[in-house]
Amino acid sequence: MPRAWQQSLPAMPPIPPARAWARLSAPPGYDVQWRRLADAALELGLGPEDVAGVGLDVIAGARGWKPATVALYSKVARYGGLALPLPATPEPDPPALDLRPLTQLRGDDPEHLRSAAWCALALRWPAPVGMFRSLRRDQVRATARRLLISSDDGDWAVPGANTAWHAWEAARNRYPALAASPWVLPALRRGPGLESRIGGRLSNQALQVTFTKHARNTVRELRAAAPPSRRDAVEELAAAYRTLSYDSYRRLALAAGAPPVAARGVVRANRATARAAREAG
CATH class of the missing domain: 1.10.150 (DNA polymerase; domain 1)
Structure with missing residues:
Protein backbone atom coordinates (compact mmCIF):
# COMPACT_ATOMS: atom_id res chain seq x y z
CA MET A 1 0.00 0.00 0.00
CA GLY A 80 -2.63 7.23 -3.47
CA GLY A 81 -3.03 8.36 0.12
CA LEU A 82 -4.53 11.86 -0.24
CA ALA A 83 -7.50 12.44 2.06
CA LEU A 84 -10.01 13.73 -0.48
CA PRO A 85 -13.78 13.37 -0.27
CA LEU A 86 -15.10 11.07 -2.98
CA PRO A 87 -17.84 12.84 -4.95
CA ALA A 88 -20.77 10.81 -6.18
CA THR A 89 -20.76 9.90 -9.86
CA PRO A 90 -23.28 12.29 -11.47
CA GLU A 91 -26.66 11.08 -12.60
CA PRO A 92 -27.31 11.13 -16.35
CA ASP A 93 -28.83 14.44 -17.39
CA PRO A 94 -31.30 14.34 -19.04
CA PRO A 95 -32.66 11.13 -17.44
CA ALA A 96 -33.95 9.94 -20.86
CA LEU A 97 -32.36 10.46 -24.27
CA ASP A 98 -32.72 9.09 -27.80
CA LEU A 99 -29.60 6.94 -28.19
CA ARG A 100 -30.47 5.33 -31.53
CA PRO A 101 -28.54 7.82 -33.72
CA LEU A 102 -25.33 6.51 -32.14
CA THR A 103 -26.13 3.00 -33.39
CA GLN A 104 -26.91 3.95 -36.99
CA LEU A 105 -24.49 3.40 -39.87
CA ARG A 106 -23.45 6.51 -41.81
CA GLY A 107 -20.49 5.35 -43.84
CA ASP A 108 -17.89 2.62 -44.24
CA ASP A 109 -15.05 4.04 -42.16
CA PRO A 110 -13.81 1.23 -39.84
CA GLU A 111 -13.62 3.53 -36.82
CA HIS A 112 -17.23 4.59 -37.30
CA LEU A 113 -18.40 1.01 -37.87
CA ARG A 114 -16.61 -0.21 -34.75
CA SER A 115 -18.23 2.52 -32.63
CA ALA A 116 -21.70 1.97 -34.10
CA ALA A 117 -21.46 -1.77 -33.44
CA TRP A 118 -20.36 -1.09 -29.86
CA CYS A 119 -23.27 1.30 -29.26
CA ALA A 120 -25.75 -1.10 -30.87
CA LEU A 121 -24.59 -3.90 -28.57
CA ALA A 122 -24.56 -1.66 -25.50
CA LEU A 123 -28.08 -0.39 -26.15
CA ARG A 124 -29.45 -3.82 -25.22
CA TRP A 125 -26.37 -5.26 -23.45
CA PRO A 126 -25.19 -2.29 -21.37
CA ALA A 127 -22.01 -3.78 -19.98
CA PRO A 128 -19.36 -1.61 -18.25
CA VAL A 129 -16.55 -0.41 -20.47
CA GLY A 130 -14.14 -2.91 -18.89
CA MET A 131 -16.31 -5.83 -20.03
CA PHE A 132 -16.38 -4.50 -23.58
CA ARG A 133 -12.60 -4.07 -23.47
CA SER A 134 -12.21 -7.78 -22.72
CA LEU A 135 -15.07 -9.06 -24.91
CA ARG A 136 -13.79 -11.58 -27.44
CA ARG A 137 -15.24 -12.34 -30.84
CA ASP A 138 -15.75 -15.99 -29.94
CA GLN A 139 -18.10 -14.83 -27.18
CA VAL A 140 -20.51 -13.32 -29.74
CA ARG A 141 -22.57 -15.48 -32.10
CA ALA A 142 -24.97 -14.10 -34.68
CA THR A 143 -28.35 -15.68 -35.43
CA ALA A 144 -30.93 -14.50 -37.95
CA ARG A 145 -32.54 -12.04 -35.53
CA ARG A 146 -30.16 -11.36 -32.66
CA LEU A 147 -26.68 -11.67 -31.28
CA LEU A 148 -25.94 -14.18 -28.54
CA ILE A 149 -23.27 -13.17 -26.02
CA SER A 150 -21.66 -15.57 -23.58
CA SER A 151 -19.79 -14.14 -20.61
CA ASP A 152 -18.77 -15.14 -17.11
CA ASP A 153 -21.96 -13.44 -15.86
CA GLY A 154 -24.28 -15.48 -18.08
CA ASP A 155 -25.69 -15.74 -21.60
CA TRP A 156 -27.48 -12.85 -23.25
CA ALA A 157 -29.65 -12.36 -26.34
CA VAL A 158 -29.19 -8.93 -27.93
CA PRO A 159 -31.80 -7.87 -30.50
CA GLY A 160 -31.40 -4.98 -32.90
CA ALA A 161 -27.61 -5.08 -33.27
CA ASN A 162 -27.19 -7.47 -36.22
CA THR A 163 -26.89 -4.82 -38.94
CA ALA A 164 -24.16 -2.86 -37.20
CA TRP A 165 -22.38 -6.05 -36.11
CA HIS A 166 -22.23 -7.56 -39.62
CA ALA A 167 -21.09 -4.25 -41.14
CA TRP A 168 -18.23 -4.03 -38.63
CA GLU A 169 -17.27 -7.67 -39.14
CA ALA A 170 -17.21 -7.24 -42.92
CA ALA A 171 -15.04 -4.12 -42.63
CA ARG A 172 -12.50 -5.65 -40.25
CA ASN A 173 -12.17 -8.78 -42.37
CA ARG A 174 -10.67 -6.62 -45.12
CA TYR A 175 -7.59 -5.98 -42.95
CA PRO A 176 -5.48 -8.99 -41.90
CA ALA A 177 -4.44 -7.55 -38.53
CA LEU A 178 -8.05 -6.80 -37.59
CA ALA A 179 -9.36 -10.07 -39.01
CA ALA A 180 -6.88 -12.00 -36.86
CA SER A 181 -7.66 -10.03 -33.68
CA PRO A 182 -9.63 -11.92 -31.01
CA TRP A 183 -11.17 -8.71 -29.60
CA VAL A 184 -14.60 -7.33 -30.48
CA LEU A 185 -13.25 -3.76 -30.21
CA PRO A 186 -9.60 -3.94 -31.33
CA ALA A 187 -7.18 -1.07 -31.81
CA LEU A 188 -7.24 0.35 -35.34
CA ARG A 189 -3.83 1.98 -35.11
CA ARG A 190 -0.72 1.86 -32.99
CA GLY A 191 -0.74 3.99 -29.85
CA PRO A 192 2.14 5.55 -27.91
CA GLY A 193 2.86 2.43 -25.85
CA LEU A 194 5.65 0.04 -26.83
CA GLU A 195 3.27 -2.93 -26.75
CA SER A 196 0.52 -1.17 -28.70
CA ARG A 197 -0.35 -2.73 -32.06
CA ILE A 198 -3.12 -2.83 -34.61
CA GLY A 199 -5.65 -5.42 -33.52
CA GLY A 200 -4.51 -5.25 -29.88
CA ARG A 201 -6.72 -4.73 -26.88
CA LEU A 202 -7.67 -1.12 -26.16
CA SER A 203 -7.45 0.40 -22.70
CA ASN A 204 -10.52 1.58 -20.80
CA GLN A 205 -9.44 5.17 -21.34
CA ALA A 206 -8.99 4.65 -25.09
CA LEU A 207 -12.51 3.24 -25.32
CA GLN A 208 -13.92 6.21 -23.41
CA VAL A 209 -12.17 8.56 -25.83
CA THR A 210 -13.48 6.50 -28.76
CA PHE A 211 -17.04 6.88 -27.51
CA THR A 212 -16.68 10.64 -27.01
CA LYS A 213 -15.33 11.03 -30.54
CA HIS A 214 -18.19 8.95 -31.95
CA ALA A 215 -20.78 11.08 -30.12
CA ARG A 216 -19.27 14.29 -31.48
CA ASN A 217 -19.07 12.91 -35.01
CA THR A 218 -22.71 11.86 -34.73
CA VAL A 219 -23.63 15.42 -33.74
CA ARG A 220 -21.89 16.77 -36.83
CA GLU A 221 -23.61 14.27 -39.13
CA LEU A 222 -27.05 14.89 -37.60
CA ARG A 223 -26.68 18.61 -38.15
CA ALA A 224 -25.58 18.17 -41.75
CA ALA A 225 -28.56 15.94 -42.58
CA ALA A 226 -31.28 17.72 -40.58
CA PRO A 227 -34.12 19.35 -42.56
CA PRO A 228 -35.27 22.79 -41.38
CA SER A 229 -38.30 21.29 -39.64
CA ARG A 230 -36.05 19.10 -37.47
CA ARG A 231 -33.32 21.62 -36.73
CA ASP A 232 -34.47 22.56 -33.22
CA ALA A 233 -34.85 18.90 -32.19
CA VAL A 234 -31.42 18.06 -33.58
CA GLU A 235 -29.81 20.97 -31.74
CA GLU A 236 -31.37 19.79 -28.48
CA LEU A 237 -30.04 16.28 -29.08
CA ALA A 238 -26.64 17.64 -30.09
CA ALA A 239 -26.35 19.60 -26.85
CA ALA A 240 -26.90 16.40 -24.86
CA TYR A 241 -24.48 14.37 -27.01
CA ARG A 242 -21.68 16.90 -26.57
CA THR A 243 -21.34 15.95 -22.88
CA LEU A 244 -22.35 12.29 -23.17
CA SER A 245 -19.90 9.70 -21.83
CA TYR A 246 -20.13 5.95 -22.21
CA ASP A 247 -20.97 5.57 -18.52
CA SER A 248 -23.96 7.90 -18.99
CA TYR A 249 -24.93 6.06 -22.19
CA ARG A 250 -24.96 2.81 -20.26
CA ARG A 251 -27.05 4.21 -17.40
CA LEU A 252 -29.51 5.73 -19.88
CA ALA A 253 -29.85 2.35 -21.62
CA LEU A 254 -30.54 0.72 -18.24
CA ALA A 255 -33.07 3.41 -17.36
CA ALA A 256 -34.81 2.79 -20.71
CA GLY A 257 -35.35 -0.87 -19.81
CA ALA A 258 -32.25 -2.72 -20.98
CA PRO A 259 -31.52 -5.75 -18.76
CA PRO A 260 -28.68 -5.22 -16.25
CA VAL A 261 -25.45 -6.99 -17.19
CA ALA A 262 -23.49 -6.07 -14.05
CA ALA A 263 -24.44 -4.53 -10.74
CA ARG A 264 -22.63 -1.25 -11.41
CA GLY A 265 -25.00 1.55 -12.43
CA VAL A 266 -28.25 -0.31 -11.82
CA VAL A 267 -29.19 1.66 -8.70
CA ARG A 268 -28.57 4.98 -10.45
CA ALA A 269 -30.59 3.83 -13.45
CA ASN A 270 -33.50 2.91 -11.21
CA ARG A 271 -33.33 6.30 -9.52
CA ALA A 272 -33.31 8.04 -12.92
CA THR A 273 -36.37 6.05 -14.00
CA ALA A 274 -38.22 6.92 -10.80
CA ARG A 275 -37.30 10.58 -11.13
CA ALA A 276 -38.54 10.68 -14.73
CA ALA A 277 -41.82 9.08 -13.67
CA ARG A 278 -42.30 11.68 -10.91
CA GLU A 279 -41.61 14.55 -13.30
CA ALA A 280 -44.04 13.10 -15.87
CA GLY A 281 -46.72 12.78 -13.20
Whole structure:
Protein backbone atom coordinates (compact mmCIF):
# COMPACT_ATOMS: atom_id res chain seq x y z
CA MET A 1 0.00 0.00 0.00
CA PRO A 2 1.34 3.50 -0.76
CA ARG A 3 2.10 5.53 2.31
CA ALA A 4 -0.40 8.24 3.08
CA TRP A 5 0.58 11.88 2.71
CA GLN A 6 1.37 13.57 6.01
CA GLN A 7 1.02 17.28 6.70
CA SER A 8 4.26 19.21 7.33
CA LEU A 9 5.09 20.04 10.93
CA PRO A 10 4.32 23.69 11.76
CA ALA A 11 7.98 24.59 12.31
CA MET A 12 9.13 23.01 9.04
CA PRO A 13 9.06 24.75 5.65
CA PRO A 14 6.83 23.04 3.07
CA ILE A 15 8.46 20.65 0.62
CA PRO A 16 8.56 21.95 -2.98
CA PRO A 17 5.59 20.55 -4.93
CA ALA A 18 7.67 18.57 -7.44
CA ARG A 19 9.66 16.87 -4.68
CA ALA A 20 6.52 16.22 -2.68
CA TRP A 21 4.83 14.41 -5.59
CA ALA A 22 8.01 12.46 -6.32
CA ARG A 23 8.01 11.11 -2.76
CA LEU A 24 4.61 9.47 -3.26
CA SER A 25 4.06 6.26 -5.20
CA ALA A 26 1.26 5.78 -7.70
CA PRO A 27 -1.48 3.41 -6.52
CA PRO A 28 -1.24 0.00 -8.23
CA GLY A 29 -2.95 -0.01 -11.61
CA TYR A 30 -3.34 3.78 -11.75
CA ASP A 31 0.14 4.92 -12.80
CA VAL A 32 -1.10 6.91 -15.81
CA GLN A 33 -3.93 8.63 -13.94
CA TRP A 34 -1.67 9.43 -10.98
CA ARG A 35 0.93 10.99 -13.25
CA ARG A 36 -1.73 13.11 -14.95
CA LEU A 37 -3.10 14.24 -11.60
CA ALA A 38 0.38 15.22 -10.44
CA ASP A 39 1.13 17.05 -13.71
CA ALA A 40 -2.15 18.96 -13.51
CA ALA A 41 -1.41 19.95 -9.90
CA LEU A 42 2.16 21.00 -10.70
CA GLU A 43 0.95 23.26 -13.51
CA LEU A 44 -0.79 25.27 -10.79
CA GLY A 45 2.10 24.95 -8.34
CA LEU A 46 0.16 22.61 -6.05
CA GLY A 47 1.74 19.83 -4.04
CA PRO A 48 -0.06 16.85 -2.50
CA GLU A 49 -0.62 18.80 0.74
CA ASP A 50 -2.34 21.59 -1.21
CA VAL A 51 -4.54 19.15 -3.13
CA ALA A 52 -5.51 17.37 0.07
CA GLY A 53 -6.35 20.72 1.66
CA VAL A 54 -8.38 22.40 -1.08
CA GLY A 55 -9.64 19.44 -3.11
CA LEU A 56 -9.75 19.13 -6.89
CA ASP A 57 -12.01 22.11 -7.65
CA VAL A 58 -9.13 24.39 -8.66
CA ILE A 59 -7.54 21.76 -10.91
CA ALA A 60 -10.89 20.77 -12.38
CA GLY A 61 -11.66 24.39 -13.22
CA ALA A 62 -8.29 24.92 -14.87
CA ARG A 63 -8.49 21.71 -16.87
CA GLY A 64 -12.20 21.86 -17.64
CA TRP A 65 -12.82 18.44 -16.11
CA LYS A 66 -16.34 17.09 -16.16
CA PRO A 67 -17.93 15.77 -12.94
CA ALA A 68 -17.26 12.15 -13.93
CA THR A 69 -13.57 13.00 -14.47
CA VAL A 70 -13.39 14.69 -11.07
CA ALA A 71 -14.91 11.56 -9.51
CA LEU A 72 -12.25 9.39 -11.20
CA TYR A 73 -9.29 11.50 -10.09
CA SER A 74 -10.71 11.87 -6.57
CA LYS A 75 -10.73 8.10 -6.35
CA VAL A 76 -7.16 7.88 -7.68
CA ALA A 77 -6.00 10.51 -5.19
CA ARG A 78 -7.57 8.61 -2.30
CA TYR A 79 -5.94 5.37 -3.46
CA GLY A 80 -2.63 7.23 -3.47
CA GLY A 81 -3.03 8.36 0.12
CA LEU A 82 -4.53 11.86 -0.24
CA ALA A 83 -7.50 12.44 2.06
CA LEU A 84 -10.01 13.73 -0.48
CA PRO A 85 -13.78 13.37 -0.27
CA LEU A 86 -15.10 11.07 -2.98
CA PRO A 87 -17.84 12.84 -4.95
CA ALA A 88 -20.77 10.81 -6.18
CA THR A 89 -20.76 9.90 -9.86
CA PRO A 90 -23.28 12.29 -11.47
CA GLU A 91 -26.66 11.08 -12.60
CA PRO A 92 -27.31 11.13 -16.35
CA ASP A 93 -28.83 14.44 -17.39
CA PRO A 94 -31.30 14.34 -19.04
CA PRO A 95 -32.66 11.13 -17.44
CA ALA A 96 -33.95 9.94 -20.86
CA LEU A 97 -32.36 10.46 -24.27
CA ASP A 98 -32.72 9.09 -27.80
CA LEU A 99 -29.60 6.94 -28.19
CA ARG A 100 -30.47 5.33 -31.53
CA PRO A 101 -28.54 7.82 -33.72
CA LEU A 102 -25.33 6.51 -32.14
CA THR A 103 -26.13 3.00 -33.39
CA GLN A 104 -26.91 3.95 -36.99
CA LEU A 105 -24.49 3.40 -39.87
CA ARG A 106 -23.45 6.51 -41.81
CA GLY A 107 -20.49 5.35 -43.84
CA ASP A 108 -17.89 2.62 -44.24
CA ASP A 109 -15.05 4.04 -42.16
CA PRO A 110 -13.81 1.23 -39.84
CA GLU A 111 -13.62 3.53 -36.82
CA HIS A 112 -17.23 4.59 -37.30
CA LEU A 113 -18.40 1.01 -37.87
CA ARG A 114 -16.61 -0.21 -34.75
CA SER A 115 -18.23 2.52 -32.63
CA ALA A 116 -21.70 1.97 -34.10
CA ALA A 117 -21.46 -1.77 -33.44
CA TRP A 118 -20.36 -1.09 -29.86
CA CYS A 119 -23.27 1.30 -29.26
CA ALA A 120 -25.75 -1.10 -30.87
CA LEU A 121 -24.59 -3.90 -28.57
CA ALA A 122 -24.56 -1.66 -25.50
CA LEU A 123 -28.08 -0.39 -26.15
CA ARG A 124 -29.45 -3.82 -25.22
CA TRP A 125 -26.37 -5.26 -23.45
CA PRO A 126 -25.19 -2.29 -21.37
CA ALA A 127 -22.01 -3.78 -19.98
CA PRO A 128 -19.36 -1.61 -18.25
CA VAL A 129 -16.55 -0.41 -20.47
CA GLY A 130 -14.14 -2.91 -18.89
CA MET A 131 -16.31 -5.83 -20.03
CA PHE A 132 -16.38 -4.50 -23.58
CA ARG A 133 -12.60 -4.07 -23.47
CA SER A 134 -12.21 -7.78 -22.72
CA LEU A 135 -15.07 -9.06 -24.91
CA ARG A 136 -13.79 -11.58 -27.44
CA ARG A 137 -15.24 -12.34 -30.84
CA ASP A 138 -15.75 -15.99 -29.94
CA GLN A 139 -18.10 -14.83 -27.18
CA VAL A 140 -20.51 -13.32 -29.74
CA ARG A 141 -22.57 -15.48 -32.10
CA ALA A 142 -24.97 -14.10 -34.68
CA THR A 143 -28.35 -15.68 -35.43
CA ALA A 144 -30.93 -14.50 -37.95
CA ARG A 145 -32.54 -12.04 -35.53
CA ARG A 146 -30.16 -11.36 -32.66
CA LEU A 147 -26.68 -11.67 -31.28
CA LEU A 148 -25.94 -14.18 -28.54
CA ILE A 149 -23.27 -13.17 -26.02
CA SER A 150 -21.66 -15.57 -23.58
CA SER A 151 -19.79 -14.14 -20.61
CA ASP A 152 -18.77 -15.14 -17.11
CA ASP A 153 -21.96 -13.44 -15.86
CA GLY A 154 -24.28 -15.48 -18.08
CA ASP A 155 -25.69 -15.74 -21.60
CA TRP A 156 -27.48 -12.85 -23.25
CA ALA A 157 -29.65 -12.36 -26.34
CA VAL A 158 -29.19 -8.93 -27.93
CA PRO A 159 -31.80 -7.87 -30.50
CA GLY A 160 -31.40 -4.98 -32.90
CA ALA A 161 -27.61 -5.08 -33.27
CA ASN A 162 -27.19 -7.47 -36.22
CA THR A 163 -26.89 -4.82 -38.94
CA ALA A 164 -24.16 -2.86 -37.20
CA TRP A 165 -22.38 -6.05 -36.11
CA HIS A 166 -22.23 -7.56 -39.62
CA ALA A 167 -21.09 -4.25 -41.14
CA TRP A 168 -18.23 -4.03 -38.63
CA GLU A 169 -17.27 -7.67 -39.14
CA ALA A 170 -17.21 -7.24 -42.92
CA ALA A 171 -15.04 -4.12 -42.63
CA ARG A 172 -12.50 -5.65 -40.25
CA ASN A 173 -12.17 -8.78 -42.37
CA ARG A 174 -10.67 -6.62 -45.12
CA TYR A 175 -7.59 -5.98 -42.95
CA PRO A 176 -5.48 -8.99 -41.90
CA ALA A 177 -4.44 -7.55 -38.53
CA LEU A 178 -8.05 -6.80 -37.59
CA ALA A 179 -9.36 -10.07 -39.01
CA ALA A 180 -6.88 -12.00 -36.86
CA SER A 181 -7.66 -10.03 -33.68
CA PRO A 182 -9.63 -11.92 -31.01
CA TRP A 183 -11.17 -8.71 -29.60
CA VAL A 184 -14.60 -7.33 -30.48
CA LEU A 185 -13.25 -3.76 -30.21
CA PRO A 186 -9.60 -3.94 -31.33
CA ALA A 187 -7.18 -1.07 -31.81
CA LEU A 188 -7.24 0.35 -35.34
CA ARG A 189 -3.83 1.98 -35.11
CA ARG A 190 -0.72 1.86 -32.99
CA GLY A 191 -0.74 3.99 -29.85
CA PRO A 192 2.14 5.55 -27.91
CA GLY A 193 2.86 2.43 -25.85
CA LEU A 194 5.65 0.04 -26.83
CA GLU A 195 3.27 -2.93 -26.75
CA SER A 196 0.52 -1.17 -28.70
CA ARG A 197 -0.35 -2.73 -32.06
CA ILE A 198 -3.12 -2.83 -34.61
CA GLY A 199 -5.65 -5.42 -33.52
CA GLY A 200 -4.51 -5.25 -29.88
CA ARG A 201 -6.72 -4.73 -26.88
CA LEU A 202 -7.67 -1.12 -26.16
CA SER A 203 -7.45 0.40 -22.70
CA ASN A 204 -10.52 1.58 -20.80
CA GLN A 205 -9.44 5.17 -21.34
CA ALA A 206 -8.99 4.65 -25.09
CA LEU A 207 -12.51 3.24 -25.32
CA GLN A 208 -13.92 6.21 -23.41
CA VAL A 209 -12.17 8.56 -25.83
CA THR A 210 -13.48 6.50 -28.76
CA PHE A 211 -17.04 6.88 -27.51
CA THR A 212 -16.68 10.64 -27.01
CA LYS A 213 -15.33 11.03 -30.54
CA HIS A 214 -18.19 8.95 -31.95
CA ALA A 215 -20.78 11.08 -30.12
CA ARG A 216 -19.27 14.29 -31.48
CA ASN A 217 -19.07 12.91 -35.01
CA THR A 218 -22.71 11.86 -34.73
CA VAL A 219 -23.63 15.42 -33.74
CA ARG A 220 -21.89 16.77 -36.83
CA GLU A 221 -23.61 14.27 -39.13
CA LEU A 222 -27.05 14.89 -37.60
CA ARG A 223 -26.68 18.61 -38.15
CA ALA A 224 -25.58 18.17 -41.75
CA ALA A 225 -28.56 15.94 -42.58
CA ALA A 226 -31.28 17.72 -40.58
CA PRO A 227 -34.12 19.35 -42.56
CA PRO A 228 -35.27 22.79 -41.38
CA SER A 229 -38.30 21.29 -39.64
CA ARG A 230 -36.05 19.10 -37.47
CA ARG A 231 -33.32 21.62 -36.73
CA ASP A 232 -34.47 22.56 -33.22
CA ALA A 233 -34.85 18.90 -32.19
CA VAL A 234 -31.42 18.06 -33.58
CA GLU A 235 -29.81 20.97 -31.74
CA GLU A 236 -31.37 19.79 -28.48
CA LEU A 237 -30.04 16.28 -29.08
CA ALA A 238 -26.64 17.64 -30.09
CA ALA A 239 -26.35 19.60 -26.85
CA ALA A 240 -26.90 16.40 -24.86
CA TYR A 241 -24.48 14.37 -27.01
CA ARG A 242 -21.68 16.90 -26.57
CA THR A 243 -21.34 15.95 -22.88
CA LEU A 244 -22.35 12.29 -23.17
CA SER A 245 -19.90 9.70 -21.83
CA TYR A 246 -20.13 5.95 -22.21
CA ASP A 247 -20.97 5.57 -18.52
CA SER A 248 -23.96 7.90 -18.99
CA TYR A 249 -24.93 6.06 -22.19
CA ARG A 250 -24.96 2.81 -20.26
CA ARG A 251 -27.05 4.21 -17.40
CA LEU A 252 -29.51 5.73 -19.88
CA ALA A 253 -29.85 2.35 -21.62
CA LEU A 254 -30.54 0.72 -18.24
CA ALA A 255 -33.07 3.41 -17.36
CA ALA A 256 -34.81 2.79 -20.71
CA GLY A 257 -35.35 -0.87 -19.81
CA ALA A 258 -32.25 -2.72 -20.98
CA PRO A 259 -31.52 -5.75 -18.76
CA PRO A 260 -28.68 -5.22 -16.25
CA VAL A 261 -25.45 -6.99 -17.19
CA ALA A 262 -23.49 -6.07 -14.05
CA ALA A 263 -24.44 -4.53 -10.74
CA ARG A 264 -22.63 -1.25 -11.41
CA GLY A 265 -25.00 1.55 -12.43
CA VAL A 266 -28.25 -0.31 -11.82
CA VAL A 267 -29.19 1.66 -8.70
CA ARG A 268 -28.57 4.98 -10.45
CA ALA A 269 -30.59 3.83 -13.45
CA ASN A 270 -33.50 2.91 -11.21
CA ARG A 271 -33.33 6.30 -9.52
CA ALA A 272 -33.31 8.04 -12.92
CA THR A 273 -36.37 6.05 -14.00
CA ALA A 274 -38.22 6.92 -10.80
CA ARG A 275 -37.30 10.58 -11.13
CA ALA A 276 -38.54 10.68 -14.73
CA ALA A 277 -41.82 9.08 -13.67
CA ARG A 278 -42.30 11.68 -10.91
CA GLU A 279 -41.61 14.55 -13.30
CA ALA A 280 -44.04 13.10 -15.87
CA GLY A 281 -46.72 12.78 -13.20
